[in-house]
Amino acid sequence: MIRVVLPAHLRTLAGVGSEVSVEVSGSATQRAVLDALEKQYPALCGTIRDHVTQVRRPFLRFFACSEDLSHELPDAPLPEQVVSGVEPLLIVGAIAGG
Amino acid sequence: MSNVRVLVGTRKGAFILSADGKREKWDVSGPFFAGWEIYHVKGSTADPNRIYASQSSGWFGQVIQRSSDGGKTWETPGGGVNAEPGQMPKGESNKFVYDTTSANGAELHTHQWYDGTQHPWEFKRVWHLEPSLNDPDTVYAGVEDAGLFRSTNGGQSWSELAGLRGHGTGPKWQPGAGGMCLHTIVLDPQDPNRMYIAISAAGAFRTDDGGKTWKPINRGLVSQYIPDPTAEVGHCVHHIAMNKKRPGVLFMQKHWDVMRSDNAGDQWKEVSGNLPTDFGFAIDVHAHEPETIYVVPIKSDSEHFPLEGKLRVYRSKSGGNEWEPMTKGLPQKDCYVNVLRDAMAVDSLDSCGIYFGTTGGQVFVSPDAGENWTPIVQSLPAVLSVEVQTLP
Numbered sequence: 001m002i003r004v005v006l007p008a009h010l011r012t013l014a015g016v017g018s019e020v021s022v023e024v025s026g027s028a029t030q031r032a033v034l035d036a037l038e039k040q041y042p043a044l045c046g047t048i049r050d051h052v053t054q055v056r057r058p059f060l061r062f063f064a065c066s067e068d069l070s071h072e073l074p075d076a077p078l079p080e081q082v083v084s085g086v087e088p089l090l091i092v093g094a095i096a097g098g
Numbered sequence: 099m100s101n102v103r104v105l106v107g108t109r110k111g112a113f114i115l116s117a118d119g120k121r122e123k124w125d126v127s128g129p130f131f132a133g134w135e136i137y138h139v140k141g142s143t144a145d146p147n148r149i150y151a152s153q154s155s156g157w158f159g160q161v162i163q164r165s166s167d168g169g170k171t172w173e174t175p176g177g178g179v180n181a182e183p184g185q186m187p188k189g190e191s192n193k194f195v196y197d198t199t200s201a202n203g204a205e206l207h208t209h210q211w212y213d214g215t216q217h218p219w220e221f222k223r224v225w226h227l228e229p230s231l232n233d234p235d236t237v238y239a240g241v242e243d244a245g246l247f248r249s250t251n252g253g254q255s256w257s258e259l260a261g262l263r264g265h266g267t268g269p270k271w272q273p274g275a276g277g278m279c280l281h282t283i284v285l286d287p288q289d290p291n292r293m294y295i296a297i298s299a300a301g302a303f304r305t306d307d308g309g310k311t312w313k314p315i316n317r318g319l320v321s322q323y324i325p326d327p328t329a330e331v332g333h334c335v336h337h338i339a340m341n342k343k344r345p346g347v348l349f350m351q352k353h354w355d356v357m358r359s360d361n362a363g364d365q366w367k368e369v370s371g372n373l374p375t376d377f378g379f380a381i382d383v384h385a386h387e388p389e390t391i392y393v394v395p396i397k398s399d400s401e402h403f404p405l406e407g408k409l410r411v412y413r414s415k416s417g418g419n420e421w422e423p424m425t426k427g428l429p430q431k432d433c434y435v436n437v438l439r440d441a442m443a444v445d446s447l448d449s450c451g452i453y454f455g456t457t458g459g460q461v462f463v464s465p466d467a468g469e470n471w472t473p474i475v476q477s478l479p480a481v482l483s484v485e486v487q488t489l490p
Contacts, residue, residue, distance in 0.1 A: 009133060009158060013174070043174045047158040051193045059157040093157045 002033055002078070003088035007060075010048070010091070014041040019088060028083040030062060031074040048091060063090040102445050103168065103487040104453055105149065106461055107136035110479035112151055114169045117474075119447055121465040124474045130172060131163065138226050138440055141168075141487045145234035150253060152224040152239070160223050162191040162239075162253045175253040190255045194221045194239070194247055197260035206263045209243065210272040219243045219263070226440060228283035232290070240280035244271060244297040246309065259309035262295065267314060267331045271300035274334050274353075281439055282338050286345045294348065294363060299324075299334035302350065304363050315363030319352060336379045337439040341388035349391050349418070351381035351439070356393055358418050369418020374405050380442035384467060385450045389417040392444075392452055392468060394437040403434035411454070413468045427471035428462065435460070440483035447488055455481025 001021040011018060022036035031054070038045045049056050054074065056062070061070040064082045069089075081087040104115040111129030130136075134153045142148040151163040151172070163172045176191035196219050198206055211217035222242040230236035235252040245263055247256040262268075271278060279298055286292035291308045294315070301316040314330050324332045334353035341347065350357040350366065354377050357366040370376035375395045384390035391414050397405050404410060408430045410423040435458035445451040452464045459478040464471045 007157070009155065013158075013161065042176060043161070045176075045190065046160065046192045050159075051190075052195055057157065057159060096157075 001085055002028060002036075002082060003085055004033065004037060005088045005090045007091060007093040009093070010044060013043050013047065015043075016041065021085075027075075028078045029075045030069065030072065030078065030089075033078065033089060034074075059094040061092050061094070063092055064088070100447055101489040102447070102451065103141070103146075103489060104443070104461065104463075104474070105139035105141060105169070105483075105485045105487070106455055106478065106481060107139045107151070107440075107483035108455075108459070108479035108481050109135055112136040112139050112153075113475070113478060115461065115474050121447075121451055121463055126475055127169070130169070131161075134161070135223075136482065137223060138483045138485075140227050140229060140485045142229035142234040142237075144230065144232050146487050146489055148229065148234040148252075150227040150229060150237050152227055154223040160192045160194065160221070162224070162227075164191075164253050175251075176255065191249075191253050194224070194241055194245075194256055195258070196221065196245055196263075197258045199260070199264075206260060206268060209268060209278065210270055212273060216269065219245070221245075222277065225279045225281045226283055228285060231285055231287055238283050238285075238293075240283050240295060242277045242279035243273070244278045244280040244300060246280055246283070246295055248309065259305075261305070261310050262303060262312045265303075265312045267300070270331050271297060272332065274299040282335070284338055284340050284348075286340075287342045288345050292345075292362070294338055294340075296335040296338050296350075298336065299353075300331045301333040302335050302338060302363055315359075316366070317364065318359070318366030318368075319357065320355070320368075321353065323353070337381050339382045339391070341383040341385070344388040347388060347417075349381055349383060351378050351393055353377065353399060356381065356418060369414070371414070371419030371421055373412055373421050378437075379439040380437050380454060382442045382444050382452070384452075385444050385446040386448075387415070387450075387467075390415045390467070391418065392442065393421075394442070394454065396436060402436040407432050407434060409433040409435065409456075411452070411464075411468055411471075424464070424468040424471070426469065427464075427473075433458075438482055440485075441481050443484050443486040445486045445488045451486070453484050453486050455484040457481065 024032045100119045106113040111132040113128035116125045131153045137152045139151040147168045149165040153161040208216035224239045226240040228238040239247040246259045282296035284294040296302045319333045321333045336351045348359045356370045378396045409428045412421040435456035442454040455461045457480040461474045
C-alpha cells in the first residue's frame with residue numbers, strides 16, 4: 001500500500017483523514033498512484049490534475065522523502081521508500097495568504 | 099405561512115438564511131464548503147429541496163455540490179462510491195470539457211485575448227447554475243471561459259451546448275477584467291425552447307430551439323469602450339432579469355447603461371433615465387409588478403463602490419427612466435462595498451421581498467418591495483451570489 005497525505009480541503013472533500021492508503025498494481029508511479037486515488041475517492045477527480053490533460057494543477061506540488069517530485073515525469077518510478085510504505089507521498093498546496 | 103430560504107455564495111463558503119414569511123427572524127446555517135469560493139447556489143423550482151452549488155478554488159479547481167434535502171446535506175453527484183460495471187461513470191460531476199466541433203462544423207478552439215490575439219478556450223470555473231424549471235435533474239452551467247453546459251442527470255456529468263460558441267462570433271469574444279465568463283442564464287417559463295444567456299465581454303445571446311442554435315441579441319447596445327460601439331458582439335453585459343409572467347420583456351444592467359427590451363432582446367433601448375450613475379452589476383424585477391425594477395448604482399468601472407459612500411437601491415416603477423432611491427435601513431455614510439451581478443434576488447411572497455449581498459459580507463432584505471431594509475447578516479465573507487426560494 002502506498003501512503004498519500006492530502007491537503008486539508010481535499011481531505012474534507014473526500015471525507016478522509018490526513019493520510020490515505022492506496023493499492024497500486026504494476027509500477028508505482030505518480031500516474032498510477034493518482035489513478036488509484038481517484039478510483040478510490042472519485043470526488044478527487046479533477047482536483048489534483050486536469051480531467052483531460054492529466055497535468056498537475058499549478059498550485060499543487062508533490063513531495064516525498066524530502067524531495068520535490070513535482071516535475072518528475074508522471075510515469076517515473078516513485079522512491080522505493082514510498083513504494084514500500086515507509087514514507088508517504090505528500091500532495092501539498094501552495095501557501096495561501098501573504 | 100410561507101417561508102423563505104436565501105442561498106448565499108461567498109468567497110469562503112456558502113450560507114443558508116431561513117425565515118418565515120414575515121422575514122424578521124432569521125436562522126443562519128453554514129458555512130458549507132468552508133474555505134472554498136462559492137460562485138453560485140440555486141434551488142430547483144421543480145423540487146425546492148434540490149439545490150446545486152458551484153464550489154471552486156485556485157488550488158483544486160471546480161467541484162459541483164448537490165443537495166436533495168434543502169441544503170441540510172450535500173454530495174458531489176459523481177463522487178460517491180465507485181461505479182459498478184454498466185453504471186454511470188463516477189467522479190465526472192466537475193468535468194467540463196469543451197466540444198471542439200460545433201453542430202455547424204466550425205472549429206471551436208480559440209477566442210480573442212486581451213491583446214487581440216487568439217487564445218485557446220480554457221475552463222476555469224462555473225459562474226452560474228440554472229436548474230430547469232420542470233426537471234430537478236436538469237441543470238445548466240455557465241462557465242469561464244464562456245461556454246454553456248447542461249446536465250440531465252442531476253449534475254453527475256455535463257455536455258456542452260456547443261452551438262453557442264459555434265454560431266460564428268465566438269472567435270471575437272474577449273474577456274473582461276473578471277475573465278470571459280458566461281454569468282447569466284435566463285429560462286423562458288412559457289417557451290421551453292427559449293433561453294437567454296449573457297457573457298462578459300461578448301454580450302447577450304438567445305436560443306429558440308433549446309440550445310442548438312444561437313444568435314447575438316445586442317442591437318441597441320452602445321459601448322464606447324470597444325472599437326465599434328454598436329458591434330454585433332463585444333458588449334460587457336453584466337446581468338439580465340425577467341419577470342416570469344412577462345418573459346418577452348428583459349431588463350439589462352450593462353457595464354454602463356441600464357437597458358430594456360420589449361421583444362425578447364431583438365432590440366434594446368436605454369432606460370437609465372435619472373440614475374445618478376448607470377454603472378452597476380445587479381438588476382432584478384419585482385415578482386408581481388413587471389414594470390418595477392431594481393438596480394444598485396455603482397460609481398464607475400474603476401471605482402466599484404456606491405456614489406458618496408451611500409448604499410442605495412434604485413427602484414423604477416415605470417420600467418425604467420424614472421428612478422427613486424430606496425435608502426431606509428441601508429448605510430448612508432462611509433459605505434464602499436460592491437454588489438455583484440448575481441447578488442440580488444426577489445421572493446414571490448405577496449409582499450415581494452428584495453435581497454442583495456455585498457462584498458462587505460452583508461445581506462440585506464426588504465420585505466416590502468424596497469421601502470425598508472434590514473441586514474440579515476453583516477459579517478459574512480464577500481458575497482458573490484444571492485438567490486431566494488419561496489417555500490410553501
